Amino acid sequence: MFEQIESAFRSIVSAMQIAQLYTTAHPRFSKFLDKAYDELQAILKSQSELVFGIVNGELAYGKEIFFDLSKNLSLAIMRLQQKGVERISFYRGLEKKELAKFIEYLAAPKDEIKKEIEEFLIFSGVKNISAGRIKSDGASNKSASEDKDSRSNLYEASSQNVSRTLQDVLSDEGVDYLNLRFTLSTVMENLITNFEEFIKLTTIKRYNLGTFTHSLNVSILSMFFSSKLHFVKDDVLEIGIAALFHDLGKLHISNKIINKPGRLTDEEFAKMQSHTIIGAEVLLKHVNTLGILPVVVSYEHHLRFGSSGYPKLTFFKEPHVASMIVAICDVYDALYQKRNYKNNFSPDLIYDIMLKEREKVFDPKLLDKFFSMMGVWPVGAIVSLSDKRIAVVREQNEDDIWSPKVEVISPAEAKEKIDLKEKKGQLKIEFALNPWVEGKEYLALI
Ligand SMILES: [Fe+2]
Numbered sequence: 389m390f391e392q393i394e395s396a397f398r399s400i401v402s403a404m405q406i407a408q409l410y411t412t413a414h415p416r417f418s419k420f421l422d423k424a425y426d427e428l429q430a431i432l433k434s435q436s437e438l439v440f441g442i443v444n445g446e447l448a449y450g451k452e453i454f455f456d457l458s459k460n461l462s463l464a465i466m467r468l469q470q471k472g473v474e475r476i477s478f479y480r481g482l483e484k485k486e487l488a489k490f491i492e493y494l495a496a497p498k499d500e501i502k503k504e505i506e507e508f509l510i511f512s513g514v515k516n517i518s519a520g521r522i523k524s525d526g527a528s529n530k531s532a533s534e535d536k537d538s539r540s541n542l543y544e545a546s547s548q549n550v551s552r553t554l555q556d557v558l559s560d561e562g563v564d565y566l567n568l569r570f571t572l573s574t575v576m577e578n579l580i581t582n583f584e585e586f587i588k589l590t591t592i593k594r595y596n597l598g599t600f601t602h603s604l605n606v607s608i609l610s611m612f613f614s615s616k617l618h619f620v621k622d623d624v625l626e627i628g629i630a631a632l633f634h635d636l637g638k639l640h641i642s643n644k645i646i647n648k649p650g651r652l653t654d655e656e657f658a659k660m661q662s663h664t665i666i667g668a669e670v671l672l673k674h675v676n677t678l679g680i681l682p683v684v685v686s687y688e689h690h691l692r693f694g695s696s697g698y699p700k701l702t703f704f705k706e707p708h709v710a711s712m713i714v715a716i717c718d719v720y721d722a723l724y725q726k727r728n729y730k731n732n733f734s735p736d737l738i739y740d741i742m743l744k745e746r747e748k749v750f751d752p753k754l755l756d757k758f759f760s761m762m763g764v765w766p767v768g769a770i771v772s773l774s775d776k777r778i779a780v781v782r783e784q785n786e787d788d789i790w791s792p793k794v795e796v797i798s799p800a801e802a803k804e805k806i807d808l809k810e811k812k813g814q815l816k817i818e819f820a821l822n823p824w825v826e827g828k829e830y831l832a833l834i
């Protein structure tokens with residue numbers, strides 16, 4: 389029975405993901421809807437109702453908690469919670485069109501259906517499903533800090549999903565493409581609705597060397613960048629997926645070489661460079677699910693504008709635009725993780741380094757566009773101003789990349805929002821603080 393219930397929930401989630409990524413008209417939607425419906429019917433034959441609960445992000449049935457399932461479906465569960473669904477009851481007599489309505493509600497963007505779930509179900513004539521929050525007293529008025537927490541959780545959950553997918557590809561297991569697309573599209577939705585909060589999060593996480601943090605950061609940056617370049621939603625997602633796998637080949641190269649502090653020998657350097665080809669070869673095996681773009685990007689992301697870089701080609705070939713986008717985001721994120729006498733590279737130094745390579749390495753127009761979007765001091769950076777106050781970068785001024793809008797956070801009595809563009813010549817940013825070292829005490833304030 390337990391497996392049956394688990395499987396029914398999985399099918400509901402799959403139908404929801406299909407509806408969210410495509411539409412309810414997609415043939416795979418009706419496939420999963422049918423499956424979920426049949427499974428629920430089978431369960432409701434032996435019991436008159438089936439009640440799920442979501443407690444602290446875990447899916448529960450009665451006193452049992454589905455830990456494994458909760459881990460795998462953490463983003464979907466988060467979505468249910470965001471939609472105000474913390475308990476779901478299915479009753480005997482359930483009709484397929486009722487289930488379809490319910491899933492439609494779960495898949496719809498937040499601002500498309502303004503009604504709360506209880507009201508929506510009544511309004512739609514759904515009698516055999518009830519759903520809502522576990523505690524109704526004011527729980528729907530989520531505080532700003534709860535909202536912030538849920539975005540931070542989203543980043544963590546995405547990071548876990550991403551690492552699982554990368555490992556699946558490496559170990560030659562089938563990729564749960566639907567879940568991967570769902571993960572990235574949730575990230576993308578958040579980038580669109582609240583990119584400043586989300587970019588802030590990547591700015592902070594960038595200093596933290598998690599194994600898969602770099603892959604996820606490059607993917608998020610590439611999606612953000614390509615959406616700013618007005619690519620359509622589907623292409624943005626494809627670029628995000630390709631970006632995620634850009635360094636897959638590195639997982640085949642010994643850590644001794646990857647983490648070697650000094651200069652690499654010629655042999656080691658050649659080995660290191662081979663990650664582009666190894667990655668492309670591994671990804672070729674997954675072309676049916678992931679498409680060809682990850683292969684292209686893995687192969688080309690170190691090819692430089694004007695065909696320098698590696699792998700060495702015997703003919704001239706300009707890299708694919710997705711490879712050029714990923715190359716910029718990759719170098720940008722990787723420079724953040726470089727250490728110089730124990731210190732991180734500061735954002736202004738990173739800008740200088742990349743600008744020096746403007747013509748030789750990157751597509752110059754793309755690079756300019758990148759920095760007009762990111763600014764020299766990225767959103768979320770904790771910075772020291774020339775009057776010694778500490779501030780956080782809130783928003784860029786696209787026409788003046790050195791002078792963003794900031795908010796002073798310390799000293800507490802001097803809190804204010806300042807547009808540095810308007811204070812040119814009087815006030816500027818002097819340097820950035822590492823949010824995990826000297827900037828740590830301010831982390832809670834941003
Ligand atoms: Fe690479």
Ligand SMILES: [Fe+2]
Binds near residue numbers: 634718
């Ligand atoms: Fe990389």
